[in-house]
Amino acid sequence: MLYREVGEFKTSYSEDSQTFPIRFDKYRYFFVLIVGLLFVPFVINDYWAGAVLLPFLIYSIAAIGLNILTGYCGQVSLGTGGFMAVGAYASYKLMTAFPDLNILFIIIISGFVTAIVGTLFGLPSLRIKGFYLAVATLAAQFFLIWLFNKVGWFYNYSASGMITSPSRSLGTFLITGPDATPAAQYLFCFLFVFLLAWVARNLTRGKIGRSWMAIRDMDIAAEIIGVNPLVAKLSAFAISSFYVGVAGALFFSVYLGAVEVTEAFSIQKSFIVLFMVIIGGLGSIFGSFAGAAFMVLLPVALKNLLVLQFGWPVDIAAHLEFIIIGGLIVFFLIVEPHGLAQLWNLLKQKLRLWPFPY
Amino acid sequence: MRDANKTIKGTMRNVPIMEIKNIVLRFGGVVAIQDISFDIFEGEIRAIIGPNGAGKSSMLNVINGFYHPQDGEVWFRGKKRAAMKPYQIAHQGIARTFQNIALFKGMTALDNIMTGRFTHMRKGIWSQIIWRGAASQEEYENREIVEKVIDFLEIQHIRKTPVGALPYGLQKRVELGRALAAEPQLLLLDEPMAGMNVEEKEDMSRYILDVNSEFGTTVALIEHDMGVVMDISDRVVVMDYGKKIGDGSPDEVRNNQAVIDAYLGISEK
Numbered sequence: 001m002l003y004r005e006v007g008e009f010k011t012s013y014s015e016d017s018q019t020f021p022i023r024f025d026k027y028r029y030f031f032v033l034i035v036g037l038l039f040v041p042f043v044i045n046d047y048w049a050g051a052v053l054l055p056f057l058i059y060s061i062a063a064i065g066l067n068i069l070t071g072y073c074g075q076v077s078l079g080t081g082g083f084m085a086v087g088a089y090a091s092y093k094l095m096t097a098f099p100d101l102n103i104l105f106i107i108i109i110s111g112f113v114t115a116i117v118g119t120l121f122g123l124p125s126l127r128i129k130g131f132y133l134a135v136a137t138l139a140a141q142f143f144l145i146w147l148f149n150k151v152g153w154f155y156n157y158s159a160s161g162m163i164t165s166p167s168r169s170l171g172t173f174l175i176t177g178p179d180a181t182p183a184a185q186y187l188f189c190f191l192f193v194f195l196l197a198w199v200a201r202n203l204t205r206g207k208i209g210r211s212w213m214a215i216r217d218m219d220i221a222a223e224i225i226g227v228n229p230l231v232a233k234l235s236a237f238a239i240s241s242f243y244v245g246v247a248g249a250l251f252f253s254v255y256l257g258a259v260e261v262t263e264a265f266s267i268q269k270s271f272i273v274l275f276m277v278i279i280g281g282l283g284s285i286f287g288s289f290a291g292a293a294f295m296v297l298l299p300v301a302l303k304n305l306l307v308l309q310f311g312w313p314v315d316i317a318a319h320l321e322f323i324i325i326g327g328l329i330v331f332f333l334i335v336e337p338h339g340l341a342q343l344w345n346l347l348k349q350k351l352r353l354w355p356f357p358y
Numbered sequence: 359m360r361d362a363n364k365t366i367k368g369t370m371r372n373v374p375i376m377e378i379k380n381i382v383l384r385f386g387g388v389v390a391i392q393d394i395s396f397d398i399f400e401g402e403i404r405a406i407i408g409p410n411g412a413g414k415s416s417m418l419n420v421i422n423g424f425y426h427p428q429d430g431e432v433w434f435r436g437k438k439r440a441a442m443k444p445y446q447i448a449h450q451g452i453a454r455t456f457q458n459i460a461l462f463k464g465m466t467a468l469d470n471i472m473t474g475r476f477t478h479m480r481k482g483i484w485s486q487i488i489w490r491g492a493a494s495q496e497e498y499e500n501r502e503i504v505e506k507v508i509d510f511l512e513i514q515h516i517r518k519t520p521v522g523a524l525p526y527g528l529q530k531r532v533e534l535g536r537a538l539a540a541e542p543q544l545l546l547l548d549e550p551m552a553g554m555n556v557e558e559k560e561d562m563s564r565y566i567l568d569v570n571s572e573f574g575t576t577v578a579l580i581e582h583d584m585g586v587v588m589d590i591s592d593r594v595v596v597m598d599y600g601k602k603i604g605d606g607s608p609d610e611v612r613n614n615q616a617v618i619d620a621y622l623g624i625s626e627k
Contacts, residue, residue: 013498202489206497207479210465214473217462224422224460225540226448226477235483283464 003351019201036190041183049182054255056296057189058247063276063288064200065243070274071282072204073236074216075125079118079137081269082144083241085261086114087248089154092163095176095253096156103168103175103253107192110249111242117144118241125233141270148261155261162260165253176253185254192250196243200285203239212236213283244273279332281341290340298325374433375400375544375576376421381430383416383600390416391427392600398544403570403577405587407611408597409620414580415457417597418546421578422454423447435543449477453542455533457549457580463522467532470521471507474539475500507535511565527558531565538569545569547579551586559583563590588612596620 003024010016020026044053062080069075090110094101121140125133148154155163167177173184203209211232214222219229252259259265272295280291299321306317336343350357374397383391391413398404406414419425421432423444432439434450442450453474462470479500485492508514511531516524521532530550537545550566551559563586569575581587587594588608596604596611598620604611611617 013501014494017497017501199487202487202493203483206486206489206493207476207481208483208486210469210473211476213465213469214462214476217464218460220424221456221460221462222473223444224448224454225474225536226445227473228443228445 003348003354005352017205019205033194037187041187044182044186046182049186050255051300052296053186054182054189056292057186057193058250058255059273059276059292059296060193060289061196061250062244062247062273063280063292064197064285065240065247066273066277067280067282067285067288068200068204068212068243069236069240070277071284071287072209072216073212073233073240075122075233075236076130076134077137077240078134078267078270078274079121079140079144080244080273081265081267082141083114083118083244084248084251084269085144085148085265086117086241087111087245088252088259088265089148089163089261090114090245091249091253092156092165093154095166095168099166103170103188106168107246107249107253111246114245114248115238115242118244119234119238122234122237122241125237126230138267138270141267145261145265160260162258163252164258165256168253176257178257180254189250189254192246196246197285197289200243204285208232208235216283275329279329279339281339284339284341286344287339287341290344294340295325298328373400374398375435376578377431377433378417378421379431379433381417381420381427381432383413383420383425383427389600391420393430394597394600394602395430396595396602396605398576398578399593400576401570401574402592403566403579403590405591405594406578406580406597407582407584407587407594408603411599412597413600414597415548416600418454418548418578418580421546422452448540451540451543452546453537453540453544454546455530455537455548455550457552459526459529459533461521461529461533461536463520465521466518467513467521467524467535468504468508468517470532471504471535471539472500474507474536475504477540478503503541504539507539510538510568511535527554527561530554530558530562534562534565538573538575541573542575544576544578547577547581549580549582551581551583559586566590 003022005022008021008023010021015021020029040053062084066077066080069077087110090113091106094106094109095103098106121137124136128136149161155161158164165176167179168175170184170188174180175184175188204212211222211227212235214225214227215229215232215236222232223229248265252264256264276291276295277288278291279294280289281287302321302324303317306312306320307314312320332339376398377395378397379395381391381394382389394413394417406417408414416425420427423442423446426441434452462473465473479496481493481496508517511534513528513531513535516528516532521529524532534547534550537547547566551562554562566577566579567590570577579591591608593606594604594608594611595602596614596617603616603620604614606614
């Protein structure tokens with residue numbers, strides 16, 4: 001009833017290529033923005049920020065980043081955890097080396113540093129594809145973690161080998177460090193998510209995005225219409241790594257505050273982000289959000305349900321959680337290999353005719 | 359066949375747009391192309407025919423840079439062409455379609471054809487990040503040209519359909535659209551009518567003729583349907599076992615003994 005295209009006529013190409021072509025979608029988008037900006041910061045507490053909102057926002061950035069590389073450009077990467085670590089350590093080194101540098105710039109520069117590293121590890125993609133490229137990026141993952149563990153310079157030779165984020169503020173609001181308020185941290189991450197999602201949408205709708213998708217779908221034909229595969233693949237690696245690096249920097253400095261590299265950025269991280277992208281939907285920015293929400297919210301929801309409602313022992317609940325999440329992933333891949341984004345599209349198709357599917 | 363038509367319009371100027379000179383292409387011990395030379399005039403429809411395995415597709419691959427010949431030269435617009443990558447050749451104004459459809463399956467027909475405009479879009483990454491202004495402006499200008507191509511090929515109704523879901527004939531048409539959107543000076547078609555029924559072949563022939571006469575695009579095509587080849591092409595090159603065995607107007611080629619032998623075999627006597 002509400003959700004329909006009827007009566008919405010597009011009379012220009014700019015109207016035809018809108019991100020939210022249907023009015024209802026646009027209202028929903030603004031509704032989410034307003035709730036996210038004006039409502040959530042006032043009710044947020046430590047639990048919601050720590051368990052749900054911050055990880056969701058930060059993983060969304062990482063998922064968008066990996067989606068650009070894997071979903072749009074078709075280059076499989078298992079190095080996400082390693083690249084997040086690059087972002088985290090870059091932000092740590094910047095924060096400790098330049099105490100006066102604004103945290104905003106620190107996060108962005110960390111992204112650029114990761115982009116350079118990602119581009120370097122993207123070089124093999126010019127020669128190898130598919131599984132073989134996945135193995136090459138896996139090497140990046142292990143190499144980077146080993147490097148951050150081994151070379152003392154990266155963790156400023158601290159005795160524990162951990163890196164701890166010093167207090168930094170944006171204006172009068174503390175963003176990092178133990179005294180930072182959840183609301184400020186939330187808004188800081190929200191800002192990044194909003195900007196980066198917007199940039200990702202702009203990049204994927206235009207010339208660059210089409211060149212990535214062309215490489216993904218048929219690299220020979222892409223070359224024949226003038227796409228330089230070197231530029232397309234490496235730009236995907238660079239931009240994807242930028243996103244992942246920003247996510248890693250936020251993950252360390254804002255969310256965790258203190259990080260031990262083998263724990264926080266292990267191969268597990270790479271897989272979690274890859275699951276998000278696959279479950280959410282390859283080649284869809286909405287899918288990145290949906291996948292991140294699924295992977296972050298489901299464990300929390302299950303724990304609340306099993307432990308707090310049913311009163312089950314924590315260890316049984318934790319193991320059951322693995323089983324259920326694993327099962328759901330398999331279920332989703334069978335039912336809808338194109339992910340939650342595709343399910344969402346199907347729902348929208350159905351809604352267009354609801355309640356009279358004549 | 360269409361020479362009379364053409365001289366009236368004055369599109370055929372007998373100026374070679376491309377000259378192939380003594381091309382030799384070997385894969386290990388196999389000689390795919392053996393010392394072949396021919397030229398393509400500006401504004402003509404040039405057919406390359408020959409039995410299977412004659413080296414026709416290899417010839418197209420040489421022209422657009424997938425294969426680098428061991429010997430010989432390719433001259434484009436009066437200049438000898440250095441060894442180039444396929445994407446560089448695309449920027450010179452040569453577009454092509456493939457024997458087995460090579461569309462971007464995950465993208466809509468519109469996006470596929472928009473991708474064909476790649477060589478004409480110059481805005482850098484920063485203006486694309488901002489989108490509003492320069493990049494969107496460029497996008498909509500190119501969209502306008504793409505819409506003309508869509509109108510021309512009569513595929514308005516499938517604009518937003520993912521091409522993987524389209525029937526074969528329409529996919530072929532979208533692929534032609536992608537090549538046309540690049541506004542090429544030389545259009546290479548590798549078996550544009552393979553696997554089509556008579557009606558679809560007629561449609562495709564009409565599109566090729568219209569592209570040639572309306573936009574003045576030079577067309578080089580490989581095709582197995584002799585009826586089509588003889589009807590629409592201005593000149594024909596015949597290849598067999600990597601060698602050129604005939605070259606000339608459709609009538610000349612039809613009466614060429616070597617060509618008849620290659621297609622029908624030589625009798626024992």
